[in-house]
Amino acid sequence: MAEPADRNSFAEAMRKAAPYLNLGLTFAVTVGLGVAAGWGLDRWLGTSPWLLLAGMFLGLVAAFVGFYQTVMPPKGGNKTP
Numbered sequence: 001m002a003e004p005a006d007r008n009s010f011a012e013a014m015r016k017a018a019p020y021l022n023l024g025l026t027f028a029v030t031v032g033l034g035v036a037a038g039w040g041l042d043r044w045l046g047t048s049p050w051l052l053l054a055g056m057f058l059g060l061v062a063a064f065v066g067f068y069q070t071v072m073p074p075k076g077g078n079k080t081p
Contacts, residue, residue: 019070020070020071023067023070023071026063026066026067027063027066027067030059030062030063030066031056031059031060031063032059033059034055034056034057034058034059034060034062035052035055035056035059036055037055038051038052038053038054038055038056038058039051039052039055041055
């Protein structure tokens with residue numbers, strides 16, 4: 001059976017890792033939403049495949065910006081993600 005000290009260290013490790021645990025899902029959902037929006041606009045406006053490509057590009061840019069903001073520490077010295 002785990003001792004309370006082990007439980008506290010595990011909880012602390014999970015608190016530190018929490019911002020990074022959902023990065024993959026967030027990245028995929030952001031790109032997917034951009035692609036879906038571009039595809040929908042292409043069908044509605046008949047501009048295929050240009051808005052799909054634009055949506056994919058914007059989704060990738062938004063995903064990378066979110067990834068960068070989560071992984072890189074702020075410049076002010078505050079290390080809270």
